[in-house]
Amino acid sequence: MPTTTRVPQEERTRVMRARLLEATIECLVERGFAGTSTTLVSERAGVSRGAQLHHFPTKNDLVVAAVEHLTEKRGVELVAAADALPDGPRHTRAVLDMLADHFTGAVFAAALELWVAARTDASLLAAVEPLEQRIGRETHRLTVELLGLDESMPGNRELAQATLDLVRGLGLADTITDDSRRRAAILDRWADVLDKELG
Amino acid sequence: MPTTTRVPQEERTRVMRARLLEATIECLVERGFAGTSTTLVSERAGVSRGAQLHHFPTKNDLVVAAVEHLTEKRGVELVAAADALPDGPRHTRAVLDMLADHFTGAVFAAALELWVAARTDASLLAAVEPLEQRIGRETHRLTVELLGLDESMPGNRELAQATLDLVRGLGLADTITDDSRRRAAILDRWADVLDKELG
Numbered sequence: 001m002p003t004t005t006r007v008p009q010e011e012r013t014r015v016m017r018a019r020l021l022e023a024t025i026e027c028l029v030e031r032g033f034a035g036t037s038t039t040l041v042s043e044r045a046g047v048s049r050g051a052q053l054h055h056f057p058t059k060n061d062l063v064v065a066a067v068e069h070l071t072e073k074r075g076v077e078l079v080a081a082a083d084a085l086p087d088g089p090r091h092t093r094a095v096l097d098m099l100a101d102h103f104t105g106a107v108f109a110a111a112l113e114l115w116v117a118a119r120t121d122a123s124l125l126a127a128v129e130p131l132e133q134r135i136g137r138e139t140h141r142l143t144v145e146l147l148g149l150d151e152s153m154p155g156n157r158e159l160a161q162a163t164l165d166l167v168r169g170l171g172l173a174d175t176i177t178d179d180s181r182r183r184a185a186i187l188d189r190w191a192d193v194l195d196k197e198l199g
Numbered sequence: 200m201p202t203t204t205r206v207p208q209e210e211r212t213r214v215m216r217a218r219l220l221e222a223t224i225e226c227l228v229e230r231g232f233a234g235t236s237t238t239l240v241s242e243r244a245g246v247s248r249g250a251q252l253h254h255f256p257t258k259n260d261l262v263v264a265a266v267e268h269l270t271e272k273r274g275v276e277l278v279a280a281a282d283a284l285p286d287g288p289r290h291t292r293a294v295l296d297m298l299a300d301h302f303t304g305a306v307f308a309a310a311l312e313l314w315v316a317a318r319t320d321a322s323l324l325a326a327v328e329p330l331e332q333r334i335g336r337e338t339h340r341l342t343v344e345l346l347g348l349d350e351s352m353p354g355n356r357e358l359a360q361a362t363l364d365l366v367r368g369l370g371l372a373d374t375i376t377d378d379s380r381r382r383a384a385i386l387d388r389w390a391d392v393l394d395k396e397l398g
Contacts, residue, residue, distance in 0.1 A: 032319035035319060112315060116315045136372075168372065173335075190361055
């Protein structure tokens with residue numbers, strides 16, 4: 001008697017949720033928050049409306065879960081990529097490149113759509129605010145770790161924060177024009193400053 | 200015979216246009232790009248639909264003109280306020296405060312709505328891209344002037360750009376939460392760095 005290989009229900013659910021969340025990010029990136037709908041997402045993900053509504057009853061549930069899921073996934077990728085960073089004089093600059101990539105990719109564009117929509121939508125804001133705070137804390141911790149920064153030294157914490165605000169600003173500057181050349185020159189200069197200030 | 204004081208037509212037109220553009224910014228700030236309509240703006244400005252459509256035939260005309268008009272007005276205010284800046288050791292920090300205020304106010308929120316909407320709207324993008332470039336150049340020139348920065352010195356241009364990207368990132372961080380305490384500590388640290396780097 002042949003054994004039928006069955007994918008366990010739990011695994012199928014996990015895959016379906018991931019497909020829905022990836023499709024949501026794609027919709028946010030291509031069409032913006034206003035142009036994203038639960039119908040479009042379920043079509044794109046190839047998931048039935050019923051199944052989608054079971055897991056994510058509203059558009060807000062879907063978009064918040066999508067940005068959370070993809071940010072966590074990108075965070076794990078960042079940590080993994082950190083092992084490949086060069087040691088020595090080029091280390092700081094390489095960290096800045098990693099962070100800038102993080103803030104100019106699709107997940108940043110999707111998150112930006114969400115933050116901006118939340119500014120004028122109280123129910124979305126209630127879900128986005130704690131998510132933004134958690135993402136902020138995790139990205140800060142990651143930056144401190146990547147730069148090998150000693151936060152007990154006065155002023156170092158603020159430099160890590162300034163670095164993240166800088167790359168966030170660079171991300172915003174890149175949303176409607178390709179800003180890569182200007183960005184590279186600014187990050188060169190910023191790496192010099194960080195290396196000097198952090199000793 | 201009493202002389203009737205009549206406001207010349209040109210002046211009345213100027214006042215009406217300014218009212219429409221101020222109302223547009225208010226709408227963008229309160230309701231976002233998706234929630235802004237030409238009907239809402241004409242109601243709020245107390246201007247007839249016909250007059251409004253005569254001056255700004257489409258929503259895109261209105262929102263682009265509004266961000267342009269208010270950015271120029273804020274730029275003029277910044278230049279005027281620059282005269283009141285303290286000389287000496289507190290100068291750089293005061294400049295940073297001025298710039299940060301510029302990037303956390305209503306005009307920034309309205310511009311952010313416009314940039315983000317333009318990301319996924321080709322016809323809006325065509326109007327926003329040249330406006331963003333002009334605003335970028337003018338803000339850069341103003342920053343160089345306020346900081347008294349010599350751009351012929353290597354690396355100084357990039358420091359001015361980094362300063363603007365930093366305050367833009369701080370502006371974004373402030374859109375959904377009050378970030379003023381964190382921002383103040385970061386700007387203190389950045390003023391130290393700038394003073395050291397610019398000699």
